[in-house]
Amino acid sequence: MDRLDFKVKQGSSEVIILTLLSQREMHGYEIGKQIEELSGGVLRFEMASLYPALYRMLKKGWLEAYWETSPAGRKRRYYRLTKNGRRQLRPLRRSWRQFLGALNRIARLQNA
Amino acid sequence: MHDFRKLVAPDRKQDPREREIVGELACHLEEMYMELRRDGASEETAFSVVSTAGKRLGPTIRRLRWEGEGGLKTWLRAVVLPGFFLALFYGVCNSALGVVSWQYPTLRREADLALVSIAFGFCASSFSRELGGRKTHRLWASAIVISYQAIAESFMIFLVIPMELIRNAQYLNEVLAPALLRIVSWDVMTFAVALVIGSLISVYAFPPVLRATIPKGTPA
Numbered sequence: 001m002d003r004l005d006f007k008v009k010q011g012s013s014e015v016i017i018l019t020l021l022s023q024r025e026m027h028g029y030e031i032g033k034q035i036e037e038l039s040g041g042v043l044r045f046e047m048a049s050l051y052p053a054l055y056r057m058l059k060k061g062w063l064e065a066y067w068e069t070s071p072a073g074r075k076r077r078y079y080r081l082t083k084n085g086r087r088q089l090r091p092l093r094r095s096w097r098q099f100l101g102a103l104n105r106i107a108r109l110q111n112a
Numbered sequence: 113m114h115d116f117r118k119l120v121a122p123d124r125k126q127d128p129r130e131r132e133i134v135g136e137l138a139c140h141l142e143e144m145y146m147e148l149r150r151d152g153a154s155e156e157t158a159f160s161v162v163s164t165a166g167k168r169l170g171p172t173i174r175r176l177r178w179e180g181e182g183g184l185k186t187w188l189r190a191v192v193l194p195g196f197f198l199a200l201f202y203g204v205c206n207s208a209l210g211v212v213s214w215q216y217p218t219l220r221r222e223a224d225l226a227l228v229s230i231a232f233g234f235c236a237s238s239f240s241r242e243l244g245g246r247k248t249h250r251l252w253a254s255a256i257v258i259s260y261q262a263i264a265e266s267f268m269i270f271l272v273i274p275m276e277l278i279r280n281a282q283y284l285n286e287v288l289a290p291a292l293l294r295i296v297s298w299d300v301m302t303f304a305v306a307l308v309i310g311s312l313i314s315v316y317a318f319p320p321v322l323r324a325t326i327p328k329g330t331p332a
Contacts, residue, residue, distance in 0.1 A: 028136060029143035047140055047165065048172045051133075055176050077136045 013045070013053040015092045018062065018085055027076040028054060054079060062088055114159060116141045119166030121173060133176045141166050174244035187252075190245030195256025198236040202228070202257050230309055232257050254308075 020026065020034050031054070032045045045053070057063045062085030069075050081089075104110060116138035121130075141162045148158035178186050205228050233254040240253035 027139065027143075029140045032140075033147075047137065047169065048175075051137070051140075051172060051176055074139070074142070075135075076139050077132075 012096070013049070014057060014062075015089070015096050016043070017053060017057065018081065018089045018092065021063065021079055021081045022086065022089055025078045025080040027078050031079070057085070061085070114142075114145070116145070116162070116166070119163055120169050130173065130177050133173055137166075137169055137173065171241055171244060174242075175246070178244050186244070187249065190240045190243045190249040191252045191256065194236050194239035194243060194245075195253040195259075198232050198239065198253075199257045199259060202232045205232075229257075233309070 016035055017031060020031055020038075026034065028047075028050060032047075032050050036044050054063065054065075058065060058079075061082055063079050064082050065077050065079050067075055067077050117134055119141055120137045121134045144165065145158050145162045148161060149155065153161070178189065209228065236253040236257050237250040240250040245253060
């Protein structure tokens with residue numbers, strides 16, 4: 001599938017990042033790779049959009065970050081969900097489900 | 113091993129917050145580099161791709177650096193500073209063009225100013241981006257540039273011309289109405305449209321998103 005080169009809007013980036021981090025802690029590059037792989041290459045976060053999104057969520061208190069040295073001896077800054085972030089995830093996912101459901105009903109995306 | 117920190121921010125003094133940001137982005141580049149190498153890219157190719165990405169991170173670092181600051185500081189830095197700086201130059205150019213068109217009446221001052229407006233709108237928006245401004249900041253910075261002209265024209269339209277109309281009502285149809293129409297159509301609309309075009313070109317043609325692509329399976 002061709003890669004859609006578009007800027008993922010702030011709202012969708014939040015639900016994507018929060019969902020990924022609810023499964024396990026990850027560093028920035030890993031988050032970007034996971035998004036690309038899980039979306040089959042359709043979604044791609046560039047550095048200039050990924051890190052501002054992460055820092056925004058840090059500022060809101062949804063995430064916390066810490067430095068850790070990997071077994072290979074490389075220092076990486078990992079992100080994990082805070083309790084507040086976990087609380088945000090459920091309503092965010094619900095509203096996205098409603099939005100996509102509505103979009104699908106109108107635009108008949110399944111038949112596209 | 114390469115020093116990826118130098119790729120992100122070469123030869124710069126950094127405070128602790130900026131050091132942390134640079135460190136994190138350097139880790140990202142390092143991961144990028146290692147993945148390219150794993151995919152079979154030569155050391156030279158991989159480093160060149162990563163270097164290109166690193167060189168374009170300046171605005172991102174500034175944006176992250178200021179993400180923690182209050183909204184007012186960001187607006188002062190990314191909107192007011194570039195906006196007023198460019199507005200000042202815009203005023204100078206406007207006056208200079210006025211003098212030139214006075215000397216050479218055959219020149220179309222409006223067309224020249226429209227081009228100047230496009231250029232200044234573009235510059236204000238780009239300047240704002242370099243200072244870490246987001247799309248909204250950049251559009252506002254461009255809008256400030258026109259404020260100089262807009263205030264002057266508004267003064268004319270809403271104060272001077274109505275007063276002249278009252279004083280010289282008998283000439284309304286012959287002289288003042290066409291003059292008013294000319295000012296509205298050219299001196300305001302032209303500048304506004306030109307500035308909008310300039311800022312939109314800057315925002316959409318050069319978005320602040322790093323578009324360095326990492327070719328899959330780069331030849332070794």
